[in-house]
Amino acid sequence: MLDRKIAIIGTRGIPNSYGGFEKFAEILSTRLASKGYEICVSCERPEDNHTPPSFNGVELFYFPMKPPNFFLLRIVYEFLYDAYSLFKAARRADIVYMLGYSAAMFFFIPKLFGKQLWVNPDGMEWKRPKFNPFIRWLLKVSEKLAVFWADEMIVDSKEIKKYMDSKYGIESEFIAYGALDVPPIPWEDNKLTDDLRGKITLNPHYWLMVARLEPENNIHTIIKGYLQSSVEMPLVVVGNFGSPAYEKHVKAIVDEGPDKKIIFTGGIYNKEILNMIRQNCFAYLHGHSVGGTNPSLVEIMKMETVILAHNNEFNREVCRDYALYFNDADDLSHKMEIIDSERETFLDLAEKAYERVSKDYSWEGVADDYENLIKGV
Structure with missing residues (x-):
């Protein structure tokens, strides 16, 4: 093992689901563990209490x-x-890498143990409209505290770095996010779960x-743009609603619009099924407007499909002139x-x-950049 132990905290845990x-x-x-580093990751306790070490x-x-x-x-x-997680990580690791800064009032904890604190802010969290004014103010304060306590602020977007x-x-x-190569997955209806089989098909194709x-x-x-358009192919929406109020708002738009096929699948966490659906879509719609490099965007770029993205500096940084943009x-x-x-x-x-x-967002390059940062401590 190499001499520095790194703790990565702030997520729900691994393996990713x-x-x-x-x-x-x-x-x-x-990847860092495969290079010989001692790595630990914080995890939420699973429902089934299965906690592999x-x-x-x-x-x-x-x-x-x-x-x-x-x-x-x-x-x-x-x-x-x-x-x-900050307390446990500070006791067992030399470098504590915090993903997100909502708990910034506790960022002094690693300092009590004489440890390095790295912070990845994710994006401009206080800009997210889902938060009320008080929460957004708290996030601004948290951002300032994160900058104050962090030994390294690590961003995955050059636009966030500028800010x-x-x-x-x-x-x-600046260290970018990565995207994996995904082998071609031929369409097979029987790979879909029972609730999706028959809803998503290649005849017709789908957005x-x-x-x-x-x-x-x-x-x-x-959804408004899709309903206003003359396109007839279905729209498949993969993901879970963040709040009941927003779900009600979106479903009202659907109910008030023309009778077009919109398929809400919920979250799909089976990688093979998700990648099969991504690889075989007609075109991909990307609406993210706040934050740095979005993982789903770099991942869909690996699928070699046409991308229509929201027109903002973050999406343009990633796609440059290789996507279409909407306002x-x-x-x-x-x-x-x-x-x-x-x-x-x-x-x-x-x-x-x-x-x-493939050139600028490879995981090999990302892991190498982090290793160089670790060696520089």
């Missing part, structure tokens, strides 16, 4: 309590979970969106109609997006 930060923690931790060479430690199902209790739970460095007069570290169903990901905008529902509707009738003319963009992500 939830989202982007969990996938990041899984891939980075296992390690995963692919990575040590795991668990919060004593199971997560609650009630939304408000979940917020309190995550706060306590992060504080517990952090100019606002706080620091020199943050696809994969996201947490939250306001900042423009789910409502995409609002009317613009999206128009762009969808163009792709619907002229898709073949945009396939070269899909190929160039694949070349870009």
Whole structure:
């Protein structure tokens, strides 16, 4: 083992069965472990109480309590979970790498043990419209505290780096997110779960969106644009709603619109099924508007499909000129109609997006960058 032990905390845990930060923690931790580093990762306690001590060479430690199902209790739970993880990580690791900063008031804990604290802010959390004004103010304060306590602020977006460095007069570290190569997965209906079989088919093809169903990901905008358009292929929406209120708002848009086929699948965590659906879509709609490099965007670039993304600096940084962009529902509707009738003319963009992500967003390069940062401590 190499001489520095690293703890990666702030996610629900590994192996990943939830989202982007969990996938990041899984891939980075296992790659660093394969290089000889001693790595530990914090995990929520599973419902079945099955708590394996390690995963692919990575040590795991668990919060004593199971997560609650009630939304408000979940917020309190995550706060306590992060504080517990900071304490446990500071006792057993030399470098504590915190993903997110909502528990920034506890970021002094590693300092009590003389340990390094690295923080990945994820994005401009305080910009997310799902939060009320008080929560957004707290997140701004947390961002300042994170910068104050962190030995390294690590960002996965050059646009976030510009923001952090100019606002706080620091020199943050840019290390991109990665995307894996995925072998072609031929379409087979019997691979789909029972509730999806017959709903998603290749005849006709379908438009696809994969996201947490939250306001900042423009789910409502995409559905409005789809309903306003003349395209006839179904729209498949993969992901879970972040709140009952937003789900009610989106479903009302669907109910008030024309009778078009929109398929809400919920979250799909089986990698083979999800990648089969992504590889075989007609085109991909990406509405994320807040944050840095979005994992689902770099992953879909690996699928060599046509991408229609929300027009903002984060998405343009990742896709450059190799995607189409929309500003609002009317613009999206128009762009969808163009792709619907002229898709073949945009396939070269899909190929160039694949070349870009393979070159600049490889996990091998990401792991090497982190190893260089560790060696520099």
